[in-house]
Amino acid sequence: MTQDTYQRPAPGQHPANLSPEYKSTPLRSPGKPAIVLPQSLSEITGPSLATDHLGALESDLTRQRSGEPLGERIVVHGRILDENGKPVPQAMVEIWQCNAAGRYHHPGDQHDAPLDPNFTGGGRVRADGEGKYEFITIKPGAYPWKNHHNAWRPAHIHFSLFGPAFATRLITQMYFPDDPLLAYDPIYNSVPAGARKRLQASFDMETTRPEWALAYKFDVVLRGRNATPME
């Protein structure tokens, strides 16, 4: 039997596909278990987006339009690592979020809150050689959604990561520490209790920029390689 290149997640790390409190899941979750596939070249390779040339403003969501967006300016930074603690150098990090009032720059979002002409809420950055990344953005607002009566999403930023392989692809959400809405959010709470806090950024006083912006730190951990078997 050939050994898999990438470790398989232990139980209790990811949400169950069927998480009934999140009411979109019953019709959008497979009824049959996924078939475990030995990792071939098709799974241990994956896109790096290496040929994408990023503009200087793609990581500063406050300077993408003609004026400054409204809201609380923040630094969001951290590292892209694997389970072995090794950085994922040059990892592409993609984010999207709503504005300070809790509305996405998207025609499908009809929440009764103002759009900000100076904020579209999308950013990309390539991590450095140590897996470090940094965005400048606006703290997103909470917003209501129709999952249940008086449902509100806690403030969050969506993150998309590729990592080194098809097997390591991850889309997740970053939340803010100790947000009281977390306790009521079925998407956050779809994650097993022992793993949820990993989705909360930490307030980072050291990185705060005096007279300018507060800072939050959010590390993302992707699947790591198995140890190479001894020949």
Add this chain to the structure above:
Amino acid sequence: MSHPLTPSQTIGPFYWGTLVNTYRADMAPPDVAGERIELVLSLFDGQGALVPDGLFEIWQANSHGRYNHPDDRRNLPLDTGFEGFGRASTDAKGESHFTTVRPGRVPWPAGGMQAANINLSIFARGVLNRLATRLYFDGDPALAEDPVLKLVEPARRATLIAKRDAAGVWRLPIHIGGAHETVFFDV
């Protein structure tokens, strides 16, 4: 574990401001070698309703069967203009359209070759973990010996096999659940 995994979350409905501005539906510029194919992937929920807010991603080898990735060290031609990555959201009809090249065959770790295939990732509101599946090509004589298809019970294999329509377009419907549920893989 000193570095526990970051849990997955749904892509939600409002991703396109970032991801679709950078999408790649046309994956094969003119200088790339191989047979051009048009591919239409469609997405359905567990009751057969189309999913107009999903996102498909493609990962595939080039026409020579080489992945554009440092872990593919085989001595096969690398088309510099072909990354092998595609991304497109579903439209109002629940469809994503791609132009690419038909991939070459790639090896299987235990020996032998896989039939030509394309890896697919599926994301949508209500989908908490990336769904991974594969696309194969109807009529390919190598299907009978493909080691992945052999892991799938025969009655469900057709959910992985794209068919060519009268206009020559390869089509594969993906059903997240229900009677025609697609086979998904834990990669």
